[in-house]
Amino acid sequence: MKPLRRTFSVFACLIALGAAAFAQQTPPETSTPPATPPLTTLTADQRKEVLDSISTFVSTRAFVPGVDFARWTEFVEKRRESIEASDTVSGFTREVNRALREFGFSHINLRTPTASANRRSGSAVVLGLSTRPVEDGLEVTAVVANSPAADARFKVGDVVLEVNGAKPTSAESLRPEEGQTLAVKVKHPTGEQVEVSMQARRMATAREDTLTWPEKNVALLKIHSFSNGYDQRKIENHLDVAAKAELLILDLRSNGGGATTNMNHLLSLLLPDATPFGVFVNRRMADQFKEATQKEPTDPVEIAKWTERKTQTRKRSLEPFKGKVVVLVNRGSASASEIVACALREHKAAPLIGQRTAGAVLASVYGRLPHGFELQYPVSDYVSMPAGIRIEGNPLQPDIEALPNRALDEGIAKAIEWFKKPIG
Structure with missing residues (x-):
């Protein structure tokens, strides 16, 4: 039962990309079948073996x-009857996750054997759209280029009824079989309703991050994920080119998070060296706090203010970007992307434009379970510095609201408007 590296990918981001929180922008299709039938x-x-293993992780490591x-x-026990009645993998996983959600925080999630294999292989059977629940059904928040959803002409703002x-x-x-x-x-x-047919297909889950120029002196850096697909060398090349810009629009919309190393890498290219931007409160730190203060370690903000172990940026070969920065966010911006957005707002006065974020910022790892299942579980909380904000359960609110628009990217438009005539 060996957990993998620490990540900040949101555990239940509403993305119809199999198990992944990201997808390929120009996706190479692959027809390679699984080695064994799922x-x-x-x-x-x-079922008992999987539940027993989950209990071990939850009681000793989370x-x-x-x-x-x-x-x-x-x-x-509250869901024992429905769990025992679930003899399918999907039904069992659904009922166990309902029990896990009783904890009331993010990044604790049971993954099916197929979802677990997809995460490790870098491919998944997908439709290629991200969604969030609304009253009528599921609202589309992102569509992957060259995906089944794109072929069916889905757009941001559509609602799946x-x-x-x-x-x-x-x-x-929206997670069908291949x-x-x-x-x-x-x-x-517009209110118009249509019916479409979509067939899922296997695609790579990484998307290439891009640098574009919506206007002269305005660079737009789109980062899809801090996990699969984040290429540090390419990001450095993008920011080297963007160094001449007066404004950098950092697009973290629908970025579900990823590895802490990549998160720190990006912040180190945007903030001065050794900038303390937050504290990861883990079990060891909490135990040290209790020993030193004789207080119960229940408040992560209090622990973060007490400790001297602040997480800092690190010097890179490239000088940090010197111009102004705006960060685009939405409800799909989670974990590492929320940490980046918060740090840039606190240390570079970067306004957040868009919609509120996910409020899901627990650091997590993956534990392998019997029969190919996998458990994502949290190992530390996060508090920003110097403001002392605990983002988990407290989504970041935008400084300037921008709603999804089929015809116009309102977020980019408002970022440029702010740059030309700062608001507030």
Whole structure:
């Protein structure tokens, strides 16, 4: 049961990309089949083995300040009947995740064997659109180029009303098997309703980050993820080219997070060397706080203010960007992207433009479970510095609101407007 490297990918981001929180912008298709047929059903013994392993991780390795992980037994018992009645992999995973959500925080999630394999392989069976729940169904927040969703002419702002005749309640409704065709009813922002068919296909999950110039002296750097696809050398090249710009628009919309090393890498290219921008509060730090102060380590903000172990930027070969910065965010901006946005607002006076973020900023790792399952679980909390903001459960609010628009990218337009005539 060896966990992988620490990441900040949001555990339940509403993205219909299999298990991934990102997808390929110019996606090479792959027809390579799985080595073995995916597990589809579970015996009672298999369910018990997975649950027992989850209990071990939750009780001995997971950590969030002030959280009583012993309550996991209570949450399981509450759903025992529905869990034991689920003999399919998808049904079992769904019921276990409902129990895990009782904790009330992010980054604790059971992944199916297929989703686990997709995460490690860098490919997934996808439709290629990101969504969030709304009253009518699922609102589209992003569409991957050259994906089945793009082929079906999905646009940001569309609302999925029905999938195979049923109202969708989560992104799980848009995660079909490879080759499966879905009948989808869609409502456009104009109110027009249409029905389309989409067939999922396997695609690489990494997207290439891009630098464009919406106007002279205004550079737009789009970063899709801090995980699969983040190329430090290419990001440095982009920012080297962008150094002549007076304004850098950093687009972190629908960026679900990723590795801490990549997050620090980007901040180190935008802020001065050794800038302390936050504290990761882990179990060891909490224990040291309790020993030194004789207080219960339940408040991550108090612990963060007490410790001297602040996370800092590191000197890179490239000088930090000297111009103004604006950060574009939305409800799909989570984890590492929220940390970056908050740090730039606190240390570079960068306004956040768009919609509120996800409020999901626990550092997490992955633990392998029996029968190919995988558990994502948190190991530390995060508090920004110097403001002392705990983002987990407290989404960042935009300084300037910009809503999705099919015809005009309002976020970019408002960023340029702010640059030409600063608001507030």
